[in-house]
Amino acid sequence: MLNRLTKLALGLAFPIALLAGGPAMAEIREHSLKFAAANNKGHPQVMGMEKFAELVKEKSGGKIEVKLFPGGVLGGDVQTVSALQGGVIEMTVLNAGILASNVKQFGAVDLPFLFNGGEEADKVMDGAFGTGLMKLLPDTGLVGLAYWELGFRNLTNNRHPVTKLEDIRGLKIRTIQSPIPIELFNSLGANAVPLPYTELYTALETGTVDGQENPAANIINAKFFEVQKYMTITRHQYNPQIVLISKKFWDSLNDEEKAVFQSSATEARDYQRKVSRELDGKAIEEIKKTGMEVAELSPEETQKLRDAVKPLIEKFTAQIGADTVTQLFKELDTVRGK
Numbered sequence: 001m002l003n004r005l006t007k008l009a010l011g012l013a014f015p016i017a018l019l020a021g022g023p024a025m026a027e028i029r030e031h032s033l034k035f036a037a038a039n040n041k042g043h044p045q046v047m048g049m050e051k052f053a054e055l056v057k058e059k060s061g062g063k064i065e066v067k068l069f070p071g072g073v074l075g076g077d078v079q080t081v082s083a084l085q086g087g088v089i090e091m092t093v094l095n096a097g098i099l100a101s102n103v104k105q106f107g108a109v110d111l112p113f114l115f116n117g118g119e120e121a122d123k124v125m126d127g128a129f130g131t132g133l134m135k136l137l138p139d140t141g142l143v144g145l146a147y148w149e150l151g152f153r154n155l156t157n158n159r160h161p162v163t164k165l166e167d168i169r170g171l172k173i174r175t176i177q178s179p180i181p182i183e184l185f186n187s188l189g190a191n192a193v194p195l196p197y198t199e200l201y202t203a204l205e206t207g208t209v210d211g212q213e214n215p216a217a218n219i220i221n222a223k224f225f226e227v228q229k230y231m232t233i234t235r236h237q238y239n240p241q242i243v244l245i246s247k248k249f250w251d252s253l254n255d256e257e258k259a260v261f262q263s264s265a266t267e268a269r270d271y272q273r274k275v276s277r278e279l280d281g282k283a284i285e286e287i288k289k290t291g292m293e294v295a296e297l298s299p300e301e302t303q304k305l306r307d308a309v310k311p312l313i314e315k316f317t318a319q320i321g322a323d324t325v326t327q328l329f330k331e332l333d334t335v336r337g338k
Helices: 004-021 045-060 077-086 094-103 105-108 119-128 128-134 180-185 197-208 214-221 247-251 256-290 299-308 308-319 323-333
Strands: 031-038 064-069 090-094 144-157 172-177 192-196 211-214 228-246 293-296
Touching: 004 077, 004 090, 045 090, 045 256, 077 090, 077 094, 077 228, 090 094, 094 105, 094 180, 094 228, 105 128, 105 180, 105 228, 105 308, 105 323, 119 128, 119 144, 119 228, 119 256, 119 323, 128 144, 128 197, 128 323, 144 214, 144 247, 144 256, 172 180, 172 197, 180 192, 180 228, 180 308, 192 197, 197 211, 211 299, 214 293, 228 247, 228 256, 228 299, 256 293, 299 308, 308 323
Parallel strands: 031 064, 031 090, 172 192, 172 211, 228 293
Antiparallel strands: 090 228, 144 211, 144 228
């Protein structure tokens, strides 16, 4: 029979073995996976991916290799989401609003003129609202790890300067393949043309579309300044990015491996947002140096745009779900101290 001291020693040894990563803990196994995105190397999105891959390698002791596929080489965003659901590609990062076709509540983050700044968006997306949306994903074959950022979208075109609402009318504007951006530009009098990001440069170059709307960093990174003459700082929409992992792949991981991916995505998030915001201001200055004509809407003209899209917000609130939109605006009020 074990005496009291022996029992005590054995009792202490068990948690010590756990802390030391002893046999009671699952071991990290070797994995190699594909992480795809639409933007090119040098873009804040891809810089976040690079940081994530470094962190995963470090935290896994070199056992997990994340292979990066930027520049849309594995397909556009919608195609990549399908590949994740099928387990063909393991990871991607893209505009969270694109997921509205999978989970209608994600459409809420595409509502125009929603956030006043990036830090405000961080609090909402990292809080109960953003985490609540992520909880709806596993049923669609996807798992959300973190929200990164693309930034505020601005309008460019090749026809004429846009300094007032009326100037937008009649322009063929490429939008992302998501219902709200399409309706947004149609409601402003433009002709919205949804296209994959990978096809956008050619569409601008050939005149298939007159213009597009993206954050300043994208305009520089994708060299849209080569095929666009005019830019207007509209900041009409903010795009939270979501880092996704295939549920098929996620379910094959043990708890220790999942912790490596989750902590790396969160750590890379803080780095990615910082880089994105630093580059945004610099990108606008770079755009001016390319010879593009850059205009900024007056507060009065911005208000006209806000008024023009109010019916859109009411329409999509019904489609997204009034509870979801109410929760979003409630959290925004809390963040703003109202």
